[in-house]
Structure formats: C-alpha cells, structure tokens
Amino acid sequence: MQQAQAALQQGDIRRAYMEYQRVLAVEPGNRAALHGLAEIALSQGQEAVAGNYYQRALQADPRDLRAEVGLIGLQARQAPQAAEARLRDLLAQQPEEALLHYALGNLQASRSDWPEAQAAFLQAYRIEPDNPDYLFNLAVSFDSLQQPQQALRFYRLALAAAEQRPAGFDRRQAQMRLAALRAPQESQ
Incomplete structure (x- = not known):
C-alpha cells in the first residue's frame, strides 16, 4: 500500500496502478486500494471505471463516506x-x-x-x-x-x-x- 501511495504522489500512475492491483489481489476489499484506483481512473477521464471502484469500496463498507462522496462527485456532472x-x-x-x-x-x-x-x-x-x-x-x-x-x-x-x-x-x-x-x- 505504501509503495502504491508513494508512486501516486510522485505521479507514477503506471506503478501506482500495478501496486494497487497487487494489494487487491491479496485483499479484494481493500478500500484504500479501491480509492487509489478510482483516483487514477478519474485522472485519466475514466469516470465509469472510477464509479466501479467506488461501488466496490461501498460493498466492502457501506459506511465508506469517501466512496459515497466520490460517487456523488460523479453524479454532479450529470445532475x-x-x-x-x-x-x-x-x-x-x-x-x-x-x-x-x-x-x-x-x-x-x-x-x-x-x-x-x-x-x-x-x-x-x-x-x-x-x-x-x-x-x-x-x-x-x-x-x-x-x-x-x-x-x-x-x-x-x-x-x-x-x-x-x-x-x-x-x-x-x-x-x-x-x-x-x-x-x-x-x-x-
């Protein structure tokens, strides 16, 4: 997780993506990794993909406010x-x-x-x-x-x-x- 977050902070999107995916392979419901992948998807204009990661985070924890706010942010573009x-x-x-x-x-x-x-x-x-x-x-x-x-x-x-x-x-x-x-x- 630390390697993924460090890569994201340094702007190494490719490495961050791979590290977050590695975390999810071991722990599919890791909300921090799902949030990181949603952030990457948003930075690349992939709103549907980001929405999917936020949905997965909410499935892992229905009280995940960060994921809910992420989905609201996506909704704000249309409504x-x-x-x-x-x-x-x-x-x-x-x-x-x-x-x-x-x-x-x-x-x-x-x-x-x-x-x-x-x-x-x-x-x-x-x-x-x-x-x-x-x-x-x-x-x-x-x-x-x-x-x-x-x-x-x-x-x-x-x-x-x-x-x-x-x-x-x-x-x-x-x-x-x-x-x-x-x-x-x-x-x-």
Missing part, C-alpha cells in the same frame, strides 16, 4: 442539483464531517459560486485545519473573490501542509499563483 441535495442531506446528519463540506465547496466552485464555495471550504478547514487540499481550495476561493492577502496566506499554508501529508493539488500551480500574487506586493 448537479441532485448531488447537492444529497450532500446537504449527509451534512444534516454529519455536520462535523470535513469531507462533506469540501465536496459541497467543490460542487459550488464548479458553478463559480465562490461565496458559497468559500463558506464550505472554511467549514472544512475549521474541522481539519491541516488538510492541504482544503487549504488549497480555500486559497483558490480567496483568489477568485479578489482577496489576495488571504489567498497568499492559504497558498502558503497549503504548500506547507503538502510537505507533511499527501495532497491532491498541483504544487507547481500553487507556487506559480503564490509568486504571481507576491509580485505586485514586492514592486510597491
């Missing part, structure tokens, strides 16, 4: 209102679940509803302040709402957090945006 309603239902049951706030923020960001997305990302951050992806998306929301000081702060926090634990965002993109936001300040 965004139904996906949002499902997320809000889950949030009503589990208001302290950061992943649900994050997923809702991503859905709202996909519609460019930045004030609502930012509120959701702030909730996720409040619950789990060291998650690099929550920090990054919060930075993007501040950036999109023309709040450069806050965006700078959260891009820095996201990059620092990504040094401590795996992150899904592109670090180069965050560094480039950070440099672009700093440039006007340094020229003053």
Whole structure:
C-alpha cells in the first residue's frame, strides 16, 4: 500500500496502478486500494471505471463516506442539483464531517459560486485545519473573490501542509499563483 501511495504522489500512475492491483489481489476489499484506483481512473477521464471502484469500496463498507462522496462527485456532472441535495442531506446528519463540506465547496466552485464555495471550504478547514487540499481550495476561493492577502496566506499554508501529508493539488500551480500574487506586493 505504501509503495502504491508513494508512486501516486510522485505521479507514477503506471506503478501506482500495478501496486494497487497487487494489494487487491491479496485483499479484494481493500478500500484504500479501491480509492487509489478510482483516483487514477478519474485522472485519466475514466469516470465509469472510477464509479466501479467506488461501488466496490461501498460493498466492502457501506459506511465508506469517501466512496459515497466520490460517487456523488460523479453524479454532479450529470445532475448537479441532485448531488447537492444529497450532500446537504449527509451534512444534516454529519455536520462535523470535513469531507462533506469540501465536496459541497467543490460542487459550488464548479458553478463559480465562490461565496458559497468559500463558506464550505472554511467549514472544512475549521474541522481539519491541516488538510492541504482544503487549504488549497480555500486559497483558490480567496483568489477568485479578489482577496489576495488571504489567498497568499492559504497558498502558503497549503504548500506547507503538502510537505507533511499527501495532497491532491498541483504544487507547481500553487507556487506559480503564490509568486504571481507576491509580485505586485514586492514592486510597491
């Protein structure tokens, strides 16, 4: 599992795929491997394959929130209102679940509803302040709402957090945006 996750973090998709498959050969219901394979499938535009892996994870554990959120994310592409309603239902049951706030923020960001997305990302951050992806998306929301000081702060926090634990965002993109936001300040 560690080799698969390390390969995925390094961007070696082929090796990560093989390592996750090796884990599943021994342990067919390993949810971490199923999630990793779903992530790989999504990165390659294979939504149906990703949905299959999420379904398998839910079969292994019907309470697997990450798999359920993954399926909702896939549903959001075809039926965004139904996906949002499902997320809000889950949030009503589990208001302290950061992943649900994050997923809702991503859905709202996909519609460019930045004030609502930012509120959701702030909730996720409040619950789990060291998650690099929550920090990054919060930075993007501040950036999109023309709040450069806050965006700078959260891009820095996201990059620092990504040094401590795996992150899904592109670090180069965050560094480039950070440099672009700093440039006007340094020229003053």
